[in-house]
Amino acid sequence: MERLKKLPKQLLKINPFDGDSKPTRIKLFAPGAGRPSLPILHPWNSDRPIDILETFFWKADAEAGPGKNNRYLDILFADPVLATRDPGIIKAILHATGDKPGQFDRDTAPSSGIARATGRDTLLYSNGPLWRIQRQLAAPSFGKSSLFQPEKFQEFEITFRQTITKRIDALRAHLQKSGERYYRVVFETEVKSVMLEMLVNNFFGAQVAYDEIRDRYVPALERIIARIMKDTAINKVDMPWKWMPAITKDQVQAKSDIADFEKLTDLVLLPRKDSRGLWKQFKSDVPDEKLRSNIRVFLAGALEATTSFATWALAHLARNEDVQEKVYQEVKNIDTYTPDNLGQAKVLNQVLEETLRLTPSLYFLPRRATTNAWVETEDGRKMMIPKGTHILLDVWHANRLEEYWGVANTGYPASIFAPQRWEKLMEKGYVPKNFLHFGFGHGARVCPGKFLGQLEVGLVVGAIVKTFKFRAVNQENPAKAGVSTKPVDGALVDLELR
Numbered sequence: 001m002e003r004l005k006k007l008p009k010q011l012l013k014i015n016p017f018d019g020d021s022k023p024t025r026i027k028l029f030a031p032g033a034g035r036p037s038l039p040i041l042h043p044w045n046s047d048r049p050i051d052i053l054e055t056f057f058w059k060a061d062a063e064a065g066p067g068k069n070n071r072y073l074d075i076l077f078a079d080p081v082l083a084t085r086d087p088g089i090i091k092a093i094l095h096a097t098g099d100k101p102g103q104f105d106r107d108t109a110p111s112s113g114i115a116r117a118t119g120r121d122t123l124l125y126s127n128g129p130l131w132r133i134q135r136q137l138a139a140p141s142f143g144k145s146s147l148f149q150p151e152k153f154q155e156f157e158i159t160f161r162q163t164i165t166k167r168i169d170a171l172r173a174h175l176q177k178s179g180e181r182y183y184r185v186v187f188e189t190e191v192k193s194v195m196l197e198m199l200v201n202n203f204f205g206a207q208v209a210y211d212e213i214r215d216r217y218v219p220a221l222e223r224i225i226a227r228i229m230k231d232t233a234i235n236k237v238d239m240p241w242k243w244m245p246a247i248t249k250d251q252v253q254a255k256s257d258i259a260d261f262e263k264l265t266d267l268v269l270l271p272r273k274d275s276r277g278l279w280k281q282f283k284s285d286v287p288d289e290k291l292r293s294n295i296r297v298f299l300a301g302a303l304e305a306t307t308s309f310a311t312w313a314l315a316h317l318a319r320n321e322d323v324q325e326k327v328y329q330e331v332k333n334i335d336t337y338t339p340d341n342l343g344q345a346k347v348l349n350q351v352l353e354e355t356l357r358l359t360p361s362l363y364f365l366p367r368r369a370t371t372n373a374w375v376e377t378e379d380g381r382k383m384m385i386p387k388g389t390h391i392l393l394d395v396w397h398a399n400r401l402e403e404y405w406g407v408a409n410t411g412y413p414a415s416i417f418a419p420q421r422w423e424k425l426m427e428k429g430y431v432p433k434n435f436l437h438f439g440f441g442h443g444a445r446v447c448p449g450k451f452l453g454q455l456e457v458g459l460v461v462g463a464i465v466k467t468f469k470f471r472a473v474n475q476e477n478p479a480k481a482g483v484s485t486k487p488v489d490g491a492l493v494d495l496e497l498r
């Protein structure tokens with residue numbers, strides 16, 4: 001009914017948005033315009049989601065008004081889609097997201113594939129009162145006040161450090177045994193196994209052998225994550241994964257991957273009864289069964305996000321050997337990675353900030369307007385977003401806007417990796433919370449795993465730089481994107497012992 005009411009305005013192409021920051025309309029089809037894709041997800045562009053965002057902003061740089069950074073698509077009988085790469089509007093929408101009446105929801109449409117893989121009763125997928133309950137239940141266990149209390153933190157730090165040291169020693173042994181000066185590795189592969197081991201064994205207190213993590217669970221999760229994107233684009237009837245037939249080789253593999261995912265979920269729930277790892281801080285008597293979906297989200301989501309973040313940081317350092325050397329000078333004498341020690345590693349922290357700015361792991365944040373909602377930026381610009389609008393907060397392109405992140409404000413072009421820009425920003429007196437790259441989101445739905453993730457990534461990147469020098473095999477560093485972004489070559493480097 002609501003959609004029928006909109007039809008006359010849609011037919012007359014009347015802009016359903018209002019305010020002085022109104023977006024401009026784009027067409028669904030634009031043959032001959034040279035756009036990289038259709039502006040909607042479909043089976044042929046599901047492996048190129050950044051192209052969809054690029055399509056929204058095709059030739060937008062030539063525009064002078066608010067349409068330069070705000071665009072919308074309005075297809076008959078559907079709700080409008082707004083794409084914004086305007087940092088002020090992004091911040092305002094994130095700020096107005098939550099469970100209060102009239103606030104924005106996280107749009108569930110782009111994560112329907114994730115929900116089919118993990119279950120719907122999760123912190124990531126839910127909205128409204130259910131989200132609030134999930135957040136209160138799950139998030140405090142890895143929040144800053146819980147994880148970073150000195151005695152609790154020390155326990156994690158030691159086990160995390162032992163894990164990464166073992167893996168680095170294995171790489172070192174390979175290199176020494178080969179007798180060669182250089183050893184060629186894809187960092188993404190190395191990092192992924194370490195990240196899953198940290199999550200499963202150190203964080204959840206399970207005891208799964210490293211070889212099994214690397215050879216069984218990492219490949220199974222990789223295939224599940226790859227299937228999530230395809231499933232979001234294809235599975236419009238919302239068929240649960242468990243109903244999928246097992247006829248083709250692919251489907252048989254999918255069934256086996258799902259069984260491995262279930263097994264891994266069992267293994268990390270097992271230490272709960274002995275209060276090992278994170279479970280010590282988890283104060284709730286909800287049955288294990290109620291936690292399974294969230295555990296699956298944490299396993300797949302945290303693995304994906306931490307791997308993306310660390311792999312990008314290493315890929316950038318591999319192309320900026322002078323910065324790599326500066327990080328080495330900082331970390332060479334750090335033996336324990338306490339938040340204090342890591343906090344003092346200034347260049348390492350700038351590298352991590354710059355990594356999330358230029359190559360954010362989550363490249364867009366989806367939102368949905370629950371009502372006709374007005375948002376206002378800090379500099380007083382306003383936009384009315386009609387009820388039902390699907391919103392793509394295009395963090396990937398917002399973080400590359402020259403007028404915001406470029407030479408005038410930061411001293412360096414927005415499109416290049418320049419950790420020094422953070423120094424410049426500080427000199428100019430910018431307060432970090434006012435200059436956001438949204439790498440961990442913002443507002444009520446900010447990432448609850450931020451501190452754990454930063455610790456893991458800082459530790460892995462710091463420990464690798466401390467042991468090896470590395471340089472990129474390919475000078476270009478393009479991105480691939482699925483659930484998160486990664487370098488196309490997985491950060492292919494030649495390693496050399498220091």
Ligand code: HEM
Nearest residue numbers: 123124302305306361362365439440441445447448449453
């Ligand atoms: C270090 C790399 C990580 C990055 C870059 C990252 C990024 C993000 C971002 C941008 C969001 C906000 C999404 C939105 O606003 O729509 C988010 C939410 C979330 N993250 Fe992370 N994350 C990381 C690590 C982790 C870890 C280690 C965990 C869990 C142990 C985790 C669990 C979650 C959950 C459950 C949410 C949803 C929260 C909610 O909706 O209330 N993340 N993450």
